[in-house]
Amino acid sequence: MYQPQVDAASGRTLGLEALMRWRADDDRLVPPDRFIPVAEQSGLIKELGAWALRCAIDQAVSLRAAGHPLRMAVNVSMSQLLLPGFEQLVAEALAEGGLPASALEIEITESVAMQSPDIVLPRLAALKALGVGVAIDDFGTGYSSLSSLEKLAPDRLKIDRSFIIGLDAEGGDGIAAMIVELARSLGVKVVAEGVETVRQQQRLQALGCHEMQGYLFAKPMPVDELPVWLAQAAAGPGRPA
Numbered sequence: 001m002y003q004p005q006v007d008a009a010s011g012r013t014l015g016l017e018a019l020m021r022w023r024a025d026d027d028r029l030v031p032p033d034r035f036i037p038v039a040e041q042s043g044l045i046k047e048l049g050a051w052a053l054r055c056a057i058d059q060a061v062s063l064r065a066a067g068h069p070l071r072m073a074v075n076v077s078m079s080q081l082l083l084p085g086f087e088q089l090v091a092e093a094l095a096e097g098g099l100p101a102s103a104l105e106i107e108i109t110e111s112v113a114m115q116s117p118d119i120v121l122p123r124l125a126a127l128k129a130l131g132v133g134v135a136i137d138d139f140g141t142g143y144s145s146l147s148s149l150e151k152l153a154p155d156r157l158k159i160d161r162s163f164i165i166g167l168d169a170e171g172g173d174g175i176a177a178m179i180v181e182l183a184r185s186l187g188v189k190v191v192a193e194g195v196e197t198v199r200q201q202q203r204l205q206a207l208g209c210h211e212m213q214g215y216l217f218a219k220p221m222p223v224d225e226l227p228v229w230l231a232q233a234a235a236g237p238g239r240p241a
């Protein structure tokens with residue numbers, strides 16, 4: 001499934017995040033929280049992650065050909081990042097699919113980014129050296145060392161949904177405002193995750209958040225629905241779909 005990431009000011013779609021689902025025998029879609037941990041334990045994450053990356057790259061290439069040059073974000077877990085030769089796998093997938101590295105962004109959670117920085121930072125640096133973007137997911141829920149964050153120099157911080165929910169309440173802006181400010185000081189872009197209400201959208205716009213993602217704009221959707229959604233969004237930017 002793919003979920004759009006939109007520009008906070010103009011509503012224009014800038015990117016998509018690939019979100020994995022497992023189709024069960026009875027056609028039900030199993031969410032990633034249920035099967036990714038199992039795949040990590042069993043080692044299947046290697047194949048699954050490579051498959052997700054290839055699918056996302058292929059989709060990004062088809063959308064480009066159809067006139068939608070969007071950034072494509074792919075989630076990567078700790079065990080994937082630490083696989084020997086992970087950056088070669090990414091480089092090969094980009095070359096085989098024919099996508100420029102700058103159109104791909106790897107999302108890793110804040111807890112992964114900050115766990116064993118001695119091991120993780122060089123892996124992320126190798127990805128960045130390819131020209132691939134790095135986003136820190138679920139930001140605000142982990143324990144970032146500010147010096148590690150500066151060394152890591154991510155392209156984007158994704159404010160965790162738990163802090164977006166707070167924007168509905170009077171005086172609930174604290175953490176989101178702090179993350180936007182931190183990102184501004186570091187020269188990093190910010191995406192708000194899980195934006196569901198117009199009030200949240202307006203508060204984030206007032207705070208100067210760059211991009212938003214959430215059910216207010218679109219739920220994660222299958223590839224065949226993307227072209228129609230993108231055409232509708234282009235016809236009326238900023239409108240909830």
Ligand code: C2E
Pocket residue numbers: 003018019020031032033036049052074075076077107137138193194195196213214215216220
């Ligand atoms: P995430 O990367 O932080 O993704 C955001 C989650 O929030 C997604 O859940 C998305 O469907 C959901 N979401 C988006 N907008 C809204 C909203 O407005 N309201 C609410 N309530 N939820 C919203 P999903 O798809 O179940 O994914 C859960 C997590 O599973 C992801 O969190 C990510 O960490 C992981 N994941 C997903 N796909 C992959 C993958 O291909 N590889 C790996 N390693 N992990 C993945």
Ligand code: MG
Pocket residue numbers: 017075107137
């Ligand atoms: Mg993510």
Ligand code: MG
Pocket residue numbers: 137138158160161193
């Ligand atoms: Mg997240």
